[in-house]
Amino acid sequence: MQVNSVEPDFVQLSAQLKLLAHPERLRILDAIRRAPECVCHLEVLLGKPQPYVSQQLRILREGGLICDARDGLNTYYCVCDLRVRAWLDAILGPVDAQSAHTVLSGCGCPKCVRVALPLVVEFTPGG
Amino acid sequence: MQVNSVEPDFVQLSAQLKLLAHPERLRILDAIRRAPECVCHLEVLLGKPQPYVSQQLRILREGGLICDARDGLNTYYCVCDLRVRAWLDAILGPVDAQSAHTVLSGCGCPKCVRVALPLVVEFTPGG
């Protein structure tokens, strides 16, 4: 009978950690652990070309660190795995509730414009 | 005035995580977070040649993840940084108190023989 702690699988664990251990991917994870974000939003956030961002997302997705959900043309990525969220909490600090989604100036993604647009509409005279 | 959370340094963080994200180094860290261990003990633990082990230890040491203390001929390594210990707790699970140092059969390091030897000495007749 195996007592309690089975030796951790260092090979598999380190393989997943390797995906985390990358400046741009870590930045992506920090963003999408707060709220699901689409590719074009991350593109603006990182200031990197879209194929580059998609490639890093693929690496994270195939490694099982993130999952994606489609909405029309947009694909939203988020950190679904609770274990990965715990890793990020330990590494980057826990995510505080108020910082859910950050609106980026110059980002045309639905989550960024859907907030900005109504403010303009409300100012139209004779509404 | 900066409100609260300064953006984490993703470059530096990922550089340190990269050192962690390696099967043999992760295994080393798991061992020495429980108790300080010398190189020859880790050599037996990993089943890798000594220069290989020393090299991984150097990488971890120069990255600031571990520190070393000399005792005679032996050099004992341990995880001194509390932040790194927290990472390891999150990744490998917290270390339970009873598993401090594991005696390895075939290891001639002081910590492994110092435990085995007295048991024999005590059995000498007319002690």
Add this chain to the structure above:
DNA sequence: ACACTACATGCAAAATTCTACATATAGTAT
């Protein structure tokens, strides 16, 4: 059908990391 938008994929050169092994050093004992 056509164009457009958001995103994915494939590929290759450059950079980095990994691993093995030869060799060096530093402390210890005689």
Add this chain to the structure above:
DNA sequence: ATACTATATGTAGAATTTTGCATGTAGTGT
């Protein structure tokens, strides 16, 4: 001094990762 033990360092070829870019695809509106 000499020999021995424990550990450190240097180096090079192999393997992997990183990054940039060209191109492909899948939904959406007209």
